[in-house]
Amino acid sequence: MKRKINLLPFAVIALLFFLINSYVLSGIHTLSINPIITPVFWTFITIVIAALIYSILRMRDNGMDMIFKIATHAFLVLLVAELVFILFLIPLDIFHLITGGSRNIYWVEFAAFLFTLTIAIFIYGIIKGKYAYRVIKHTLHFDDLPENFDGFTITQISDVHAGSFQNPKAVQRGIDLIKAQRSDLFVFTGDLVNNKAEEIVPWISYFSQIKAPYGQFSILGNHDYGDYIKWESDAEKRANLQQLKQYHAELGFRLLLDEHVELYKNGEKIILAGVENWGIGFGERGDLKKALAGTNATDFKALLSHDPTHWDNEVKKLPSKVALTLSGHTHGMQFGIEAFGLKWSPVKYRYAHWAGIANENGRFLNINRGFGFLGFSGRIGIWPEITVIELKKSGI
Structure with missing residues (x-):
């Protein structure tokens, strides 16, 4: 009989990822209020999480195959880029929470630039950097x-x-x-x-x-x-x-x-x-x-x-x-x-x-x-x- 897999760690990861991405999405909305952004954003995030969980569940029988590598790397790159984005967004929000002001759009744009740069650096590291x-x-x-x-x-x-x-x-x-x-x-x-x-x-x-x-x-x-x-x-x-x-x-x-x-x-x-x-x-x-x-x-x-x-x-x-x-x-x-x-x-x-x-x-x-x-x-x-x-x- 196959051993049951504890899904609690996956649920915790999914919850944390949801909270992180909710905050990231709030930053994106500072730059644009286009209504299509929200469904597109969450569809993409759901696909990444689903692929990660699926690849982990099948790893027991298939090892770290190409599906596992793609899913885990996509998750890693996205997570690190989002953490960089948040790192620059949180101080801004704390400041405005204290002063009662609103987000400075130029600062959010800079955080978005760093988000994009982080992804580009990881892509370079994966394609070229390892050789x-x-x-x-x-x-x-x-x-x-x-x-x-x-x-x-x-x-x-x-x-x-x-x-x-x-x-x-x-x-x-x-x-x-x-x-x-x-x-x-x-x-x-x-x-x-x-x-x-x-x-x-x-x-x-x-x-x-x-x-x-x-x-x-x-x-x-x-x-x-x-x-x-x-x-x-x-x-x-x-x-x-x-x-x-x-x-x-x-x-x-x-x-x-x-x-x-x-x-x-x-x-x-x-x-x-x-x-x-x-x-x-x-x-x-x-x-x-x-x-x-x-x-x-x-x-x-x-x-x-x-x-x-x-x-x-x-x-x-x-x-x-x-x-x-x-x-x-x-x-x-x-x-x-x-x-x-x-x-x-x-x-x-x-x-x-x-x-x-x-x-x-x-x-x-x-x-x-x-x-x-x-x-x-x-x-x-x-x-x-x-x-x-x-x-x-x-x-x-």
Whole structure:
């Protein structure tokens, strides 16, 4: 017998949406009193709500299919645009409630302009922003870097989430940008897929183009373990993970599972280690001590660890210094602003470090903003990232 679905949350959402839209409609009526506006407006809102509820109800059997994505994105874009509209309308109404005046039509027009602009920005983020790849370069100085590795370059990407891709030409542009960096080493820091190993299959010929003189190395992220969907059996879930590991090999990536490799250049070496996913709230699978077993405290060590909370809670406190940790996971929430000296995203309220470089006591962390996207099929202000890090010996 099928489990009954609790409709109360949907009713609450519908009520709140009704109240928000009633207020928005009052703002529209300030600009126009055409009688056709009201029925057209509520017909549109009813369609959006009905599509959202329908898509959620059928998600159990159909997953997050195209109907679900269209309905949820339409609802999200409309809701955010309306909240922006209200944000500018409420202060005006409070002022006039106190003074006894009426709404200033120019202020309402400005709020309407921001409403339209918000929708346009979201549409750009959905159509173009999610493939607007950026190369971000960092030069980091280390006292303990072997001299022969001075100038050594690493290209990092993270969070591919191959199951979300729909535009082969755009993805190829990203791959070409990675190849154009001609770095000494390439690393991928987890979340190759959303849930299932098969998601990467259409994209193997793309990501297998990436080559570097010192190799291509990868780790697993929290989504790679298949924890977020229902499996017929534990055996099926384990087989999926094993298949994903095989796909890493087909991509030409050496998957590091709580282990390390030694990279040599002119008789000197650095350590590259990789751990399974370790993250607060996302499974603490990785074994850092195992990954670094056999290394010395004096070795220059770089670590691939998907979740940056690992660095905060374990890596930076380790007696045997890990000079550089490369992570991803946060996506910068795919929404925020990084311009004009500002750096903000809602994800900052979850992660102390959510993008770019952090440094404590000579121990560096880089959080890549992600190559792909998940959930919201777009990016606004936080663009997909290809990181290039140049290692420099201090004093040279």
